[in-house]
Amino acid sequence: MTTASEAPAVGLTHQSSEDTGLGHRGPESKSIVVPYGFWLFVLSDMVLFSALFASYATLAHATDGGPTSSELFHRGLVAVETLSLLVSSFVCGLAMIAAKRANMLWTQVWLLVTGLLGFVFLSIELYEFASMIAEGAGPQRSAFLSSFFTLVGCHGAHVTCGLLWIGTMMAQIWTKGFQPHIMRRLLCLSVFWHALDIIWVAIFTIVYLIGTLP
Amino acid sequence: MTDQDPELLNVAPGEPHDSMLSETLSYVIGLGLALVLTGVSFWVASTSVLWGPGVATGLVVLAIAQMGVHLVFFLHITSGPDNTNNVLALAFGVLIVFLVMIGTIFIMAHMNTNMGVSPELMNLQMQH
Amino acid sequence: MTVVQLLYSIKTRDQRRDVTGDPWDGRTLEWLTLSPPPHYNFAVLPDVHGEEAYWTRKQTAIKMDQLIDEPDYQPIEMPVNTPTGVIVAFFASICGFAVIWYIWWLAILGLIGAFAIFVWYAWRDEHEHIIPVEEVRANARERRRIRMEHLHTLSQSV
Numbered sequence: 001m002t003t004a005s006e007a008p009a010v011g012l013t014h015q016s017s018e019d020t021g022l023g024h025r026g027p028e029s030k031s032i033v034v035p036y037g038f039w040l041f042v043l044s045d046m047v048l049f050s051a052l053f054a055s056y057a058t059l060a061h062a063t064d065g066g067p068t069s070s071e072l073f074h075r076g077l078v079a080v081e082t083l084s085l086l087v088s089s090f091v092c093g094l095a096m097i098a099a100k101r102a103n104m105l106w107t108q109v110w111l112l113v114t115g116l117l118g119f120v121f122l123s124i125e126l127y128e129f130a131s132m133i134a135e136g137a138g139p140q141r142s143a144f145l146s147s148f149f150t151l152v153g154c155h156g157a158h159v160t161c162g163l164l165w166i167g168t169m170m171a172q173i174w175t176k177g178f179q180p181h182i183m184r185r186l187l188c189l190s191v192f193w194h195a196l197d198i199i200w201v202a203i204f205t206i207v208y209l210i211g212t213l214p
Numbered sequence: 215m216t217d218q219d220p221e222l223l224n225v226a227p228g229e230p231h232d233s234m235l236s237e238t239l240s241y242v243i244g245l246g247l248a249l250v251l252t253g254v255s256f257w258v259a260s261t262s263v264l265w266g267p268g269v270a271t272g273l274v275v276l277a278i279a280q281m282g283v284h285l286v287f288f289l290h291i292t293s294g295p296d297n298t299n300n301v302l303a304l305a306f307g308v309l310i311v312f313l314v315m316i317g318t319i320f321i322m323a324h325m326n327t328n329m330g331v332s333p334e335l336m337n338l339q340m341q342h
Numbered sequence: 343m344t345v346v347q348l349l350y351s352i353k354t355r356d357q358r359r360d361v362t363g364d365p366w367d368g369r370t371l372e373w374l375t376l377s378p379p380p381h382y383n384f385a386v387l388p389d390v391h392g393e394e395a396y397w398t399r400k401q402t403a404i405k406m407d408q409l410i411d412e413p414d415y416q417p418i419e420m421p422v423n424t425p426t427g428v429i430v431a432f433f434a435s436i437c438g439f440a441v442i443w444y445i446w447w448l449a450i451l452g453l454i455g456a457f458a459i460f461v462w463y464a465w466r467d468e469h470e471h472i473i474p475v476e477e478v479r480a481n482a483r484e485r486r487r488i489r490m491e492h493l494h495t496l497s498q499s500v
Contacts, residue, residue, distance in 0.1 A: 036299055036300065046311060197288075204255075
């Protein structure tokens with residue numbers, strides 16, 4: 001414990017206070033702190049997906065005599081899904097570039113295209129799920145299928161939320177313009193959308209490609 | 215915390231560009247590389263270019279490369295001083311993901327071996 | 343027995359109330375603020391040196407019989423209160439309950455409700471309110487006065 005006589009050595013001279021009114025040497029501005037906080041959330045979301053991936057990896061062969069991954073997955077559809085999501089990620093970037101220049105027309109156009117491509121992805125995925133369930137390969141059939149539907153379904157749920165968010169942002173930009181807090185939200189949305197594409201890269205590689213190797 | 219930032223368009227760290235061309239270029243290059251890597255993945259999975267047992271590893275490597283392309287070109291995770299916090303957070307996230315995945319696979323594989331499950335029961339579980 | 347203890351505590355609460363903000367001669371920085379704390383918690387970000395920042399600061403203040411110089415107060419930005427979280431949680435609970443019992447129409451209703459509240463919240467224009475510098479300064483000066491008295495008490499008991 002430092003004694004009072006050592007106080008000056010520790011920097012407390014009582015002559016001037018270096019305490020700061022919040023804002024001087026305080027935290028960074030909102031436009032830096034908010035995206036960083038959202039990045040931390042996105043990383044935690046990836047930890048969630050890693051748990052689902054780990055379950056899938058463990059149960060990928062537990063097919064209980066039922067349909068296997070080679071029998072169920074169609075690479076053609078997966079290729080279309082992958083391209084849709086990849087291009088939607090690219091177009092989302094273009095939307096951000098337009099938004100930074102407060103260009104209403106192009107921001108809305110590119111956001112709309114992002115949403116449409118995301119919707120294409122989701123439709124293909126829902127079609128795939130529906131046809132699998134129709135031929136008896138639903139999530140209750142085997143542990144492999146349970147873990148498949150959970151993992152890919154969770155990603156699809158994230159994409160759905162992203163689409164709702166894109167729609168909301170388009171409406172917000174239209175009614176409120178490019179104010180700072182709207183821009184921050186747009187930035188968070190684009191981080192989220194790119195992160196979803198990153199997770200899809202892992203999914204199509206591990207689930208669909210490795211799962212259908214000869 | 216007072217927001218002393220008057221600039222409407224101040225963006226997150228890691229975005230040093232100001233010209234529309236260089237910003238767009240970043241996304242175009244990212245898209246190009248990602249398309250190439252995706253194409254190669256699908257190709258590797260369908261031909262016998264790689265030695266059989268190594269195909270899975272090759273695909274994982276390509277996936278990690280493509281994730282890196284996404285991080286750098288779309289998410290602008292660079293090594294600039296403004297970006298240090300983002301990189302540190304990412305490194306921690308990767309560590310946890312790595313631990314969860316490798317740890318689970320390791321434990322489950324060894325558990326199955328060590329439990330000495332009878333062949334019939336094992337067959338019921340694992341069908342290929 | 344617990345009831346008696348509770349009743350006694352409630353009855354004598356006025357005599358035993360602490361106003362100094364530091365009733366147990368604390369060593370760490372959370373004891374810097376008032377009791378009860380203002381809703382912005384701390385008026386300034388303290389400048390921290392050495393290991394036991396608050397303890398050193400307190401002992402120096404006792405020894406020199408004065409508090410550290412007044413800092414430069416700034417207005418504080420605080421978020422506006424909102425009931426959104428609670429309402430969304432309500433709809434989410436409805437959705438969760440419905441999903442357990444396969445009541446699909448109710449689950450979708452819950453999700454729509456939650457999303458609607460979220461959109462309503464996103465559309466508000468007032469996100470923060472500013473606490474003016476005068477209020478921050480007044481609270482802080484009151485705290486300094488109380489703290490100076492308390493430090494006298496502490497120095498006598500040493």
